[in-house]
Amino acid sequence: MHSSKASGRPTILDVAKLAGVSVGTVSNVLNAVGNVSAPRAAHVNAAMAQLGYLPNGVAQSLRRSASRVIGLCAPLTSSAYFAALFEVFEELAAKEGYELMQVLSHGDPALELRRVRALLSRSVDGLILIPTHDSVPTLDLLAERATPAVLVDRVTGDRRFDAVAIDDRKAMFEATAHLIALGHRNLLYVIRDNRLVTTRQRIAGFSAAAAAGPARIVANVCQRDADNAAFAAQVAAALRGPQPPTAIIASNSAIALAMIEILRALGVRWPEDVSVLAFDEPVWASIMSPPLAVLRHPTRAIAEAAWACLMRRVNTPAARRRSIVLEARFIAAASVAAPAARDARPRHRARR
């Protein structure tokens, strides 16, 4: 109704006409360039207010060839850890006048490539990528187009990109060493996806500690898809095997949840029968009885470091590559204890 054009919203031209100035002047007011006389600027502002004018960000992006939009590609967002990362990114973006465009890869390299391509075609100024187990095609695309990007969490050795991650190997090494020091000898590591770099790093840390100490890895159980029955069977088999584990490490919250369910169903108690430790702190760790020991990610620090990396690269594309490694923190709780002398009593009680 305000606009001269039948179709749409008021444009900078409408503002200019109403204020009786040129579009250039309106633009100068809009961008606070400064060489506009005070009374005229006031007029222009009044006109903008009267029309309810909002600058068309698309036109701005085209002309400036910078969109002030950052793309974000994650495997999923229902994981508390990824959701928390996102919240920090959103906060930082808002503060610095960026918007976030988020796509999900569902852990599928081909889908990731398609979704990232969509982001690029939307002219994002930069990209935050939480890779899949094989992001090579995606990374090649990003490198070819020289898109500012930062890799988060599942960091490959790719030397073309900035990266922020925790030292998975070290965290797992220390957690394992801790268990071994408590007297555990047979260890079970439960993994979501053994193709992920993070997982491989953790296995390396796990193995190194086990090799150094007098312990052995009973099994690496892997739950890649959502077939819970098969997964439960695998875990049960490991628990009943010839060398039953006295400690279990779950590689993330979802796995930890599934593990707890299985342990409950099998009537296995913790820490009496097995110690339990979870990577990637679940919100419900503290309300377990006994509460769950966890390896906590420094979520905010990760997100802040990643954002800083990305902004640096957006502003200085040729900046030297930076790889930031943070540390997960072991949060002790009652679910981890020394193994009981257990030959005296049956290990698996009947269900309930």
Added chain:
Amino acid sequence: MHSSKASGRPTILDVAKLAGVSVGTVSNVLNAVGNVSAPRAAHVNAAMAQLGYLPNGVAQSLRRSASRVIGLCAPLTSSAYFAALFEVFEELAAKEGYELMQVLSHGDPALELRRVRALLSRSVDGLILIPTHDSVPTLDLLAERATPAVLVDRVTGDRRFDAVAIDDRKAMFEATAHLIALGHRNLLYVIRDNRLVTTRQRIAGFSAAAAAGPARIVANVCQRDADNAAFAAQVAAALRGPQPPTAIIASNSAIALAMIEILRALGVRWPEDVSVLAFDEPVWASIMSPPLAVLRHPTRAIAEAAWACLMRRVNTPAARRRSIVLEARFIAAASVAAPAARDARPRHRARR
């Protein structure tokens, strides 16, 4: 390197030159308009591939005056419920060639307004809004600009917008009636924010059922901010009051989590001492011992309905307003039971 311009990526003009056709033809190939001869189309496609050409979505948006971006404004994303909604939206958006731009309001009306304004200025084609306790300014803005929008979950009575929500009043009525039928007489409802419409609807349902049956509401405890100590004190006071509740309803997962912590700390057992019921199914409901009864949101159905509404309005701005109401489902579990005859024994055992 490919582009004729020193600055940037290959444009449609570069493709046209390389293929020896006009930009119009390239555009026709790009958009599969159809009136391009097969060999020529092949040439053009080859040229695009050779240059690694991706159309500039910003320019497309400007010219088409449609961005194929949908804005999404939610209070937060670390709630499992909101995260799940987002995942469905992302899936649907990807399927239909849209991208999502997500901003967070943190439940603050002023921030919501600013963030939504940012989205509008980015020319989103439509908006999905999960309102705060007072979204009137935001809704006025959306109405004034006639932005296609759909309200989700915390739906006000605003008749200017499409809306999708569950029948909070009914869900709460039925849950409360169920508790009353089991013999509960003193009920406690624990709320996050008593200013939200959802909360008010639930209180209404709660009150109606309590009024109809022979029950009373002991207290509505409210945790608006994160002051856990004060909250715990409130809950403890309610539990120790002259009419101790025999059943508790937590209004969402976060509250339920806090409740469980408090009950544990006070040594209150469920369902022996109190029955516990949670709105908004927490992922950990099933691994509580005993497991938690919940009122489950039909998350996917909500998201699909909201998306359908929005698409309809984007395509037919004048369509008749639609308000969709879905139903939460009561999932029974051991945490809800008939109240015990309790005068025989002390209700609150010493802590651990």
Added chain:
DNA sequence: AGCATGGATTGAAACGATTCAAAAATGGTA
């Protein structure tokens, strides 16, 4: 051969901002 017919192709005009060289206004001085 001449002429419709209709599909393929072209290219200039938008879309709504920013930018910047040039023009205009302003103010200070001689």
Added chain:
DNA sequence: TACCATTTTTGAATCGTTTCAATCCATGCT
């Protein structure tokens, strides 16, 4: 008053697409 130096202001060009009237070119028909 005339002149110069600043500060304001203007408006055309530009960003990379889509769109569409106009043109071109085969083809078949008389």
